[in-house]
Amino acid sequence: MKLETTSLQAFLAARPVLRAWFMLSKEETLSQQVAEKTLKLLSSWANSLTEFKPQAIYTLGSLVYLDGAQFGAKSDVDLIVVLPEIPDALERVQWLEGFLKCKVNLEDELGKLLRKDRKELICSVVAVTPLEIYADLHKDGAHGFFSNNQFFDLITRKSIKGLPGAGSSLIAERLVGECVRQAQKWRNTFLAVNALGDPRVLPFDDANDAAPKPIMRHAAMVQRLEDEGDDNPGAEYDVDIGADRITVLLNERRKSLPELTRRFASRRKGRMAPEPLSSTDQLTMIELIFDAAIQVEAKSASPPAQDAPALNGMHSTVFFAQRFADAFPGVRGVVWFDDPNEIKQRLEVLLAAPLEFKDATPLWWTRGNSNLTISTFSDLGKCYLINYDELAITKVAAVNNKSYKYNFVYIEVGPLEPTGLYDSTPSRIVEVEKGEGPFTYYSEEYAIVDGKHLVTRSVYDDGSAVIGGKLQSIKGRAELRGRYVTKYNFIIAAGGASLLDQSYDSELEEHMEAMLKGEDHLKEIAEEIVRLPTGRF
Known part of the structure; x- marks a missing residue:
């Protein structure tokens, strides 16, 4: 039996839950229709770029998640463009300059389809070399971004889990990875133009600096x-x-x-x-740096063991919240700890193994412009070892800040004795203490051979040393270390915490420098990070 229209309206009005479901289903259908039209436009555009010969072009995010059911008026479009093999920095810059014109045309077409203002930036393009995919290095440090995400190939119109080869050739040297990520970030900003061609990278004319x-x-x-x-x-x-x-x-x-x-x-x-x-000048510089960095021989990376556990999609802030609650039960607001035994107990819970998982490394340390995942933690007696850094931790502050997403732990480190390997260390320590040098802290990099012989970082890198009067290989026998010989500080947080948002790096570094001078900025940090977005992982 059919219901008349008026009867259907009365039926829905009398049942708010069913009415809401009906409206939601209708909205999802409309979103999927818009998403499909957008995908069709993007595929046509991607297939028209034969002159540029990109190896692949992918999209991801709300446009393809749940068949586009969450793609709406406020959604943006994310693209991954894999450059052809271009080994030279200057040729990559030329390619990106030409591609920029196609990006402007795409913004115009997307604006017409989605009925958006031409001044609005609709599409974010992450332009990557194959090396960046193989190393699974994302511009914002998102762990496993290229290997774990769901992508839609705009040229073949096929959905895939992880990009081909992602994670197959990791970069172990931290600074090489940082340079690669920065180049990727700069390309993304260079290509961030709207339909009017308005650039995000503006001419640099600061009177105090030669370059950004x-x-x-x-x-x-x-x-x-x-x-x-x-x-x-x-x-x-x-x-x-x-x-x-x-x-x-x-x-x-x-x-x-x-x-x-x-x-x-x-x-x-x-x-x-x-x-x-100019914006092209700046891009050229960062691409030259990219080439110089990847020419440096990086050490082999060791991926997590195959039997390592998996987080199975758990967001890093949830994982960190669980560890935080176990290590600092009852803490609300800011609570300080300076008793060595109490610090030891709480850190052993917060940084208990495992710290690396098959699909993520959820805990990070950060000082703002420098940050890295935390893979290992151990107690050496005189100090702690986080990754390869020796840290004489003297103070810890646990910050439980309004929501689990914003929790973090502040760590303050006292000076360790110098290794004696570097003649310049004593004068550098004096500079730091007087505030006369360029740095507010100082550390030494060295290696321990066979658990007892100390050698300089350069000797470690060369792989041979004179020990007991005999020149011998130390490959596989040496363990790299960093030792802080002045006060130092950093923060431990979830990899996806808002505190690690790139836009906050400089402000956080300023706070950390002030903390080293004895000022307490933890409440300021706690207030500022709630205005920042949490990361994806």
């Missing part, structure tokens, strides 16, 4: 790598060292880049009037 600080810091990382770590700890963030390295990189390509070489020289207080660096 992130570019100079990553150039300094390259120098650190090329020095085989045998330089002042912290030198990898020294912008002056970075500016010197950029000068060398540009000088090597001066015939191909005469104008950029001249502009950068003018910005380094040369005789010429300083000129701004």
